[in-house]
Amino acid sequence: MDEGWIDACGLEDIEPEDVIGFSHGGARYALYRTDDDRYFATDGLCTHERVPLYNGFVMGQIIECPKHNGRFDFTNGEAKGAPVCENLKTYETQQRNGRLFVKIA
Amino acid sequence: MTMSRPDQHISKTAGDKTGTHLPTLRDYSLVGRESALAEENGLAAAEWYSVKIDRKVLKGLMKRKDGPAIRDTIIWFAALALSGAGGIYFWGSWWCIPFFLVYGVLYGSSSDSRWHESGHGTAFKTPWMNEALYSVASFMIFREPTIWRWSHTRHHTDTIIVGRDPEIAAPRPPDIKTLLLNIFALVNAWKGIQSLILHARGRLTPEEESFVPESERSKVYRTARIYIAILVAVVVACLAFQSILPAMLVGLPTLYGGFMTIFFGLTQHAGLAEDVLDHRLNSRTVYMNPLFRYLYWNMNYHIEHHMFPMVPYHALPGLHEAIKHDCPEPYPGTIAAYREIIPTLLRQTREPEYHVRRQLPSGVDAVPYNPGAVFKTAG
Numbered sequence A: 001m002d003e004g005w006i007d008a009c010g011l012e013d014i015e016p017e018d019v020i021g022f023s024h025g026g027a028r029y030a031l032y033r034t035d036d037d038r039y040f041a042t043d044g045l046c047t048h049e050r051v052p053l054y055n056g057f058v059m060g061q062i063i064e065c066p067k068h069n070g071r072f073d074f075t076n077g078e079a080k081g082a083p084v085c086e087n088l089k090t091y092e093t094q095q096r097n098g099r100l101f102v103k104i105a
Numbered sequence B: 001m002t003m004s005r006p007d008q009h010i011s012k013t014a015g016d017k018t019g020t021h022l023p024t025l026r027d028y029s030l031v032g033r034e035s036a037l038a039e040e041n042g043l044a045a046a047e048w049y050s051v052k053i054d055r056k057v058l059k060g061l062m063k064r065k066d067g068p069a070i071r072d073t074i075i076w077f078a079a080l081a082l083s084g085a086g087g088i089y090f091w092g093s094w095w096c097i098p099f100f101l102v103y104g105v106l107y108g109s110s111s112d113s114r115w116h117e118s119g120h121g122t123a124f125k126t127p128w129m130n131e132a133l134y135s136v137a138s139f140m141i142f143r144e145p146t147i148w149r150w151s152h153t154r155h156h157t158d159t160i161i162v163g164r165d166p167e168i169a170a171p172r173p174p175d176i177k178t179l180l181l182n183i184f185a186l187v188n189a190w191k192g193i194q195s196l197i198l199h200a201r202g203r204l205t206p207e208e209e210s211f212v213p214e215s216e217r218s219k220v221y222r223t224a225r226i227y228i229a230i231l232v233a234v235v236v237a238c239l240a241f242q243s244i245l246p247a248m249l250v251g252l253p254t255l256y257g258g259f260m261t262i263f264f265g266l267t268q269h270a271g272l273a274e275d276v277l278d279h280r281l282n283s284r285t286v287y288m289n290p291l292f293r294y295l296y297w298n299m300n301y302h303i304e305h306h307m308f309p310m311v312p313y314h315a316l317p318g319l320h321e322a323i324k325h326d327c328p329e330p331y332p333g334t335i336a337a338y339r340e341i342i343p344t345l346l347r348q349t350r351e352p353e354y355h356v357r358r359q360l361p362s363g364v365d366a367v368p369y370n371p372g373a374v375f376k377t378a379g
């Protein structure tokens, strides 16, 4: 396997238009599936007050934070306005044999 | 709640004339002793109790729609236009009073819930609609949009945590005179005008600096100047027409129609526990009639809103059904809520440490009642 790619979950572990959490090496990540079956990964905690985004709500390619409704485009990490001002870190993903891999390093 | 900010409430010493109670002082400012204490006690930006709810059910409840808010907003503006037109038509006779009463409540009270829901971005599915409603409703309720967006954000992080929450409407001991004056938004409007002037000059209070990030401050200054320009235009129109009618339509309704804001708003948290990390203990869910729920956009489901702010107003009754087994008994109506609130606030003027302890359903997983904060006397 290539350097840095981590087997994060099965593709079917994430519902369409939803998010789940994933921990690795003490860090938390959020893994997303769009309703047209594209997969994305970002940091798991909101850049505003470090609340887990994987408890949030996916709308299209937006993740809404459960605490103050801050919104990010999870395909590129862009913060969409107050109260989130800082973009979210994103990670490359790959689908292999029904599994989702995330390039974490 | 959203009726007043901390710079409007620094608690005063409560001395009991009989001497049986120690003078008690809590500092509700965001830059004082209690602020540091809240952090020390792990109450700042802490983890809060949340009722367990199936993810699929919650996803269904969180679903955004444009339809309900478009319908409600059309009705709202139509009712404003009709009642405003009636007020203008009958201006000069007593008949204008009922029309301005309706217009005032729609303008000066219903704008509170519209401001609130669109500020969360949950009123509509379409973001620009939320932003548009937020701008209009902010002006109507006379709240500066950027300042209040950030103060409300903090209110959700640290709900009724003393020294952290900028929106504690009834600090202890409660300032009854201010609460009464605010039935017509008098204190809030006066403070609001002072804030506008400060912000228009390009400055913030130290409190505001504690919750408004640098990057957002230029917006505050610009909007304050726009608000002042609108208010000046209204005054000029009054002078030009030699009548206060323009101000009866824009500006003054925040005052003469603001009484339902405080009537609804005090039910949210007043008299309940401070410094607990469980919205079931510091918020009220009160059943209200359909008219009140329309005016207030279901914010009477206040435990539900705080626990799951991603659920839009139109889905709050459904959320209530889903979590009520793990919540205290809801209040059957506003009268029942005020039967508790009024005596509690009056008693708190003498005994500031007194508060209502909400009864959790037996057998449910309750969090520790108060995980560390101590109600300290003035020292």
Ligand code: FES
Pocket: A046, A047, A048, A049, A050, A051, A065, A066, A067, A068, A069, A070, A071, A083, A084
């Ligand atoms: S913690 Fe995510 S928006 Fe505030």
